[in-house]
Amino acid sequence: MTEKRTFADVLWRAVLYGWALSILFPLVWVIYESLKTNPEFFQNIWALPSRIQWQNYANAWNEYGFGRALLNTLYYVGGSLIVSLFFTTINAYALTRMQFKGRNLIWSLIMLSLFLPGVNALVPQYVVMRELGLTNSLTGLIILSSLGESVFYLMLLGGFMKSLPKDLEESATMDGASLFQIFWRVIVPLSTPGIVTVAIFKFMGYYNNFMGPFIYLSDPDKYPIAVQMYQANKLMEFSADWVTLFAGVTIAMIPSIIIFVLFQRLIMEGATMGAVKG
Template identity: 65%
Template sequence: MKEKRTIVDAWWNIILLIWSVSILFPLIWVFYESLKTNQEFFQGVWELPKKMNWINYQDAWSEYGIGKSLINTIYYVGVSLVIGTFLTAINAYVLTRLEFRGRKLMWAVIMLSLFLPGINALVPQYILMRDMHLTNSLTGLIILDSFSESAFFLMMLGGFMQSLPKELEESGAIDGASIFQIFFRIIMPLSTAGMVTVAIFKLLGLYNNFLGPFIYLGDPAKYTIGVAMYQASQIMQYKSDWVTLFAGLMLTMIPLVIMYIFLQRRIMEGATLGAVKG
């Protein structure tokens, strides 16, 4: 039996269509502008290119260092994502599944950090990174982002772990499993959906992170994609090579598009299950 569609459903469809167009149109516009020459761009920003100038992508890759910055970003995001997600899982397990003195106080301090703007920690973090000789280093930036725990991610994954039956750990302990064996063999496999949800948020945050790399990285050869694009936009004040900048902008979206194509089902299942069980 088919469901009857009402006028409200039709209006929602129209709203969603308009929303989709508002998102896709700027991307399409940037794409065909990236295939123009600068002369065509300044003559008419709404006209289609007369010839596909793919050379703009080659120029963006080499001239503005997009290729090198993409490699730096993949290294920075990949390592930070693996280490950070693993540490978040361990912290969430300890704070939600284990009973020890001072646990409630630790949770209270963590919750208090939600009311403190992250910018307040910028100066002491920089001084600490400088004294440890970790500035101007992608590895130092990875260490900073991996060990800087977020209360939001702890709450999300901790809430997911709290929904798991306590009997699972009790049966594992009866069989002689240690805390680490219980975590790696029972809790982690059952918390995969929640960890995927956390990893999605971490991935987006790391890939779009600008302030950290901008402050701690001084060598252009170590720039991440966000800082490289910012530097390229500053050059436009004197060069006005906008079509190459648009080409570089399109290149920055390729890693996320590829990830979404291959992990689309996993991302949607992880986000949905994490939201329901958390």
């Protein structure tokens, strides 16, 4: 039996479709303009290109440094993701599955950080990074990103781990497993959906991170993609080569779009599991 749709249902669907189009239209427009020449772009932004200009992508990759920036981003995001994901997983396990004195106090202090603007930590963080000789270094940026824990990720993964039955750990303890073996061989495999969800959110955050690399990196050859886009945009004040910039923006969008398309179901399921089971 089909469900009868009311006028309100149709109205809300129309609103949602319009909202989706308002998000997709600028992305499609950028890709569309990246296939033109500069004269065609300035003459009529809506006209079809007389000939598709794939050379714009080669220029963005080589001349504007988007290729080098993507390699830097791969190193920065990959390193930060691996190290920080391990710390987040083991912290969530310790705070949700282990009983020890002061655990509630630690959780309270962590929750308190939600009310502190992140910009307040920029100056002390920079001073510490400078004294340790980690400025202007992608490796230093990885260390900073990995050690800066996020309450959101702890709550998401902690809520998922909290739903696992205690009997599993008790059985493993009776079989002689150590604390780390229980964590690595029991909790981690069972928490894979939540870990994957956190990994995707972290990837998006690191990939789109602009403030950190912009502050700590002074060598243009080390810029990740977010800062490189900013630098390319500044060059438009002198060259006005907008179609090449659009091609660079399209290149920068591709990894995020691929990750979201491949893992969108896990993102939705993992976020829902963490919210409901926690």
